[in-house]
Amino acid sequence: MSAHRSAPAPAAAPGPPPRPTRRLVRTVTVVASCLAVLAAAVVVGVRVLGQEPAVTLLANWTGHDEQNFRKAVIEPFERKYHIRVDYQGSSAESQVLGADVEAGTPPDVVVLTGPGELAQYARQEQLAPLEDLITRDDFGPSWATPLADGHVYWFPLKADVKSIVWYPDGVGPQQRRKAAHRPAEWCVGMNSGATSGWPGTDWIEDILLQQSGPRVYARWARGDLPWQSKQVERAFDTWRGLVGGGGDRDLVRRALTTPYLEASEPVTDSPRGCTLEHQASFIRTQESWRRVHGDYEPSGRLIPGATATGAWEVSGDLVALLHSTPQAKRLIRHLASAGAQRAWNASESGFSVHADAQPAPGAAGSAWHRSLAATLLDEEAVHCFDASDAMPPSVRDAFAEATIEFLAHPAHVKTLLRSLDTLSDTPGLTWVPSVCDGTP
Incomplete structure (x- = not known):
C-alpha cells in the first residue's frame, strides 16, 4: 500500500535553501556526470509541482512491515499535519545511511x-539531542540511554524479545527438553546477506546472560569484560554443544547456508525437520510458525547452566534525528507519542515499550503477543539490550563473522576471542554506557 498523499505542506518560514534529496545525490554520484544537469532539472520540476517531501525518513521495514508502518503511523501523521513523509525502507539501512x-x-x-x-x-555530531522532544519517563532506562555528554539521542519505536525459544503447538515440556539436547532439532539459519552471522551473536549473548547474569553481560557489552574471559568462552562452547558445531558437518553446512527467515520452514514438514528455534519475537509472524501455531518459552529453561531469573535480552528499532527542522521535530514527537506507538504495537509487527502504549487486559489480539508485550514492560524483570547492537560497529561486525568461523571450526575459538579482544581495545571506539535496566 502506498503512502497517503495529502495536500502539499504550507510554505515554511524563510531559512536556509532546501537541500537536494538523498536519492538525487546518490544518483548523481553513481551515474555519469553528464546526467547531472538532467537530474537537477527533475528536482526543479518536482519543486515547481509542490511534490517535494517535507521530511525524509530511513528505516529497515519493507514488505508487510512497511505496509503496516505506513498505514498505522505515517498516514495518520500526514493527514493530521499535512506534512508529507518520504519513506525509504532498506534491509541495508546502515550502508545506505553511511553513504x-x-x-x-x-x-x-x-x-x-x-x-x-x-x-x-x-560522537561525530551528526545527531540532534531529543530530550526536549520526548519524555524519557515514557521509556525504560535501557531504551532512551543518555550518553557521556548527558544528552539522549534515540528512543524506541519498536521492540522485540530475544530470550525465547519457539516450538509448535502440542510439543510438551518433556519433548522440548529432549529436543534441546539434539542439535538436529534446532532450526538454525545464519545467512543474512551482508549481515550474516547475527543469529549466532544472539545465541552467544543470550547464553551469556542466562548463565552469568546481567552484571557480567553488561560489563561485556560495554567493553569492560574481555572476550577471553571464562564466561564468554563458556557461552561459545555451550552454543556449539546445542547446535552441533564441529560435529555433524551436514548440520553445520545447513545452518551456515540457510537464510534466517527460512530456518523454521522444516518445522512444517511431516515428519518435522526441526522443532525448536531460538529467535526474536518478530519471527512468530513467519508463515511456518503461523501454520504450526507456534508458542514460546523463556530460553533460560533450555540453556544448560542457566542461573539467571527474570533476565531478558531485548532489541529495538531506535529513532534518531539528524536534521532538526520543524517538520522533522514534529515527526519525532509523533513517533514518540503513545498514540503512534499503540497503533504500531497493535499491528503485531512488533511491540512498543512506551508506558502508555500497551493494550488493556482482555484486549483483542493473540495470547503470545499480549504475553510478550507484558514481558517488555515488567518492572521486576531485567531487560538487557542486544549486546552486539550496542557495541561499536566494527566490533559488532567482527563478532558476527566470528560466530560463522566458530560454527565451522570450533577449535579456532581462542584465536577468535583473542582477535576480538584486540579489536575491542582499539583507541577511539564509542561504547554505550548502559545496556541493562538498573545494572551499573
Missing part, C-alpha cells in the same frame, strides 16, 4: 537497530 552521511545528504530522521552505531554518529 548518505558521507555525501552530505543524510535523511532527516532515521530508525536503526544499533545504539552502538547511533552513539558513533552522536
Whole structure:
C-alpha cells in the first residue's frame, strides 16, 4: 500500500535553501556526470509541482512491515499535519545511511537497530539531542540511554524479545527438553546477506546472560569484560554443544547456508525437520510458525547452566534525528507519542515499550503477543539490550563473522576471542554506557 498523499505542506518560514534529496545525490554520484544537469532539472520540476517531501525518513521495514508502518503511523501523521513523509525502507539501512552521511545528504530522521552505531554518529555530531522532544519517563532506562555528554539521542519505536525459544503447538515440556539436547532439532539459519552471522551473536549473548547474569553481560557489552574471559568462552562452547558445531558437518553446512527467515520452514514438514528455534519475537509472524501455531518459552529453561531469573535480552528499532527542522521535530514527537506507538504495537509487527502504549487486559489480539508485550514492560524483570547492537560497529561486525568461523571450526575459538579482544581495545571506539535496566 502506498503512502497517503495529502495536500502539499504550507510554505515554511524563510531559512536556509532546501537541500537536494538523498536519492538525487546518490544518483548523481553513481551515474555519469553528464546526467547531472538532467537530474537537477527533475528536482526543479518536482519543486515547481509542490511534490517535494517535507521530511525524509530511513528505516529497515519493507514488505508487510512497511505496509503496516505506513498505514498505522505515517498516514495518520500526514493527514493530521499535512506534512508529507518520504519513506525509504532498506534491509541495508546502515550502508545506505553511511553513504548518505558521507555525501552530505543524510535523511532527516532515521530508525536503526544499533545504539552502538547511533552513539558513533552522536560522537561525530551528526545527531540532534531529543530530550526536549520526548519524555524519557515514557521509556525504560535501557531504551532512551543518555550518553557521556548527558544528552539522549534515540528512543524506541519498536521492540522485540530475544530470550525465547519457539516450538509448535502440542510439543510438551518433556519433548522440548529432549529436543534441546539434539542439535538436529534446532532450526538454525545464519545467512543474512551482508549481515550474516547475527543469529549466532544472539545465541552467544543470550547464553551469556542466562548463565552469568546481567552484571557480567553488561560489563561485556560495554567493553569492560574481555572476550577471553571464562564466561564468554563458556557461552561459545555451550552454543556449539546445542547446535552441533564441529560435529555433524551436514548440520553445520545447513545452518551456515540457510537464510534466517527460512530456518523454521522444516518445522512444517511431516515428519518435522526441526522443532525448536531460538529467535526474536518478530519471527512468530513467519508463515511456518503461523501454520504450526507456534508458542514460546523463556530460553533460560533450555540453556544448560542457566542461573539467571527474570533476565531478558531485548532489541529495538531506535529513532534518531539528524536534521532538526520543524517538520522533522514534529515527526519525532509523533513517533514518540503513545498514540503512534499503540497503533504500531497493535499491528503485531512488533511491540512498543512506551508506558502508555500497551493494550488493556482482555484486549483483542493473540495470547503470545499480549504475553510478550507484558514481558517488555515488567518492572521486576531485567531487560538487557542486544549486546552486539550496542557495541561499536566494527566490533559488532567482527563478532558476527566470528560466530560463522566458530560454527565451522570450533577449535579456532581462542584465536577468535583473542582477535576480538584486540579489536575491542582499539583507541577511539564509542561504547554505550548502559545496556541493562538498573545494572551499573
